[in-house]
Amino acid sequence: MKNIKQYLLLFSLILLSAGLRAQEKAEPWTASQLMPTSELAALINDPAAKKPLIINIGPQAVIKGSVDVGPGQEKDNIKKLEKMLSKEDKNREVVLYCGCCPFDKCPNIRPAFSLIKEKGFTKAKLLDVPKNIKTNWIDPGYPVN
Amino acid sequence: MRRLIVVFALFISANVIAQESQIKIGRKAPEIALPSLTGDNISLSAQKGKVVLVDFWASWCAPCVEEQPELRKLYNQFNKSGNNTKNFEIFGVSLDSKKPAWEKTVRKYKINWIQVSDLKFWTSPVAKTYEIEALPFNVLLDKKGTIVGVNLHGKELEDAIEAELAK
Numbered sequence: 001m002k003n004i005k006q007y008l009l010l011f012s013l014i015l016l017s018a019g020l021r022a023q024e025k026a027e028p029w030t031a032s033q034l035m036p037t038s039e040l041a042a043l044i045n046d047p048a049a050k051k052p053l054i055i056n057i058g059p060q061a062v063i064k065g066s067v068d069v070g071p072g073q074e075k076d077n078i079k080k081l082e083k084m085l086s087k088e089d090k091n092r093e094v095v096l097y098c099g100c101c102p103f104d105k106c107p108n109i110r111p112a113f114s115l116i117k118e119k120g121f122t123k124a125k126l127l128d129v130p131k132n133i134k135t136n137w138i139d140p141g142y143p144v145n
Numbered sequence: 146m147r148r149l150i151v152v153f154a155l156f157i158s159a160n161v162i163a164q165e166s167q168i169k170i171g172r173k174a175p176e177i178a179l180p181s182l183t184g185d186n187i188s189l190s191a192q193k194g195k196v197v198l199v200d201f202w203a204s205w206c207a208p209c210v211e212e213q214p215e216l217r218k219l220y221n222q223f224n225k226s227g228n229n230t231k232n233f234e235i236f237g238v239s240l241d242s243k244k245p246a247w248e249k250t251v252r253k254y255k256i257n258w259i260q261v262s263d264l265k266f267w268t269s270p271v272a273k274t275y276e277i278e279a280l281p282f283n284v285l286l287d288k289k290g291t292i293v294g295v296n297l298h299g300k301e302l303e304d305a306i307e308a309e310l311a312k
Contacts, residue, residue, distance in 0.1 A: 059205035134267040
């Protein structure tokens with residue numbers, strides 16, 4: 001009986017730690033939904049390319065042609081984003097970006113990306129900004145507003 | 146041929162010197178003169194005679210905002226305005242682009258030290274001069290305005306301020 005209790009305890013601990021690890025890794029986006037900055041810059045620079053809807057959910061709309069919603073951590077801005085998305089075709093490519101900090105410290109991208117997913121946008125992308133918008137967009141000389 | 150080599154070596158060394166960082170220990174801190182929230186122009190050089198922490202931050206930078214209570218603690222500890230011995234100052238330079246966001250955060254975190262900004266985000270000339278690649282970033286200056294610390298945080302920063310004030 002004592003052995004069974006010990007096995008049960010061990011099993012529970014394994015389940016708990018697996019659950020915690022899964023929670024740590026869960027992000028609203030998948031790796032394939034991350035768009036490299038070079039890819040977006042090429043789309044903007046190509047006059048023949050079909051342009052995605054580029055939405056800033058960070059401190060400033062730096063990227064050329066992007067629309068400013070403001071930091072995604074603020075509820076009012078999420079409402080603004082929701083209103084903007086309600087007028088769009090769900091099959092249009094939409095690219096969200098912030099760039100205030102690396103992803104693990106960014107307070108804006110998760111609420112905004114969760115909303116876009118919830119609204120059923122089939123081609124939702126998050127701009128892959130590993131460090132910040134200065135290093136990954138302004139410094140390489142990509143197009144700015 | 147030898148003369149050509151000497152000229153080439155001089156050219157290379159001149160380029161190396163030109164590219165050398167201005168923001169390092171022992172260098173004079175470049176001047177910053179920017180408007181405060183009330184629109185008054187405040188300069189870094191006017192703080193000469195005090196140990197100064199130049200704190201580069203922004204209201205949109207979560208790690209910078211998290212650091213503000215810690216800075217307030219240091220400010221209260223070392224800026225002894227009650228004894229008229231204001232030997233320590235924090236010179237906060239915000240890389241914000243929107244004044245309301247900057248103002249709101251200053252009020253929320255009761256930031257009562259110097260605050261300036263040109264509201265130019267990453268295109269601020271100050272960010273370029275101070276070679277800032279990411280926030281938060283800071284430099285600690287001695288009483289003569291010479292850089293004595295770069296990007297110090299926590300206990301390391303506290304000890305460095307204390308050591309400079311003791312000089």
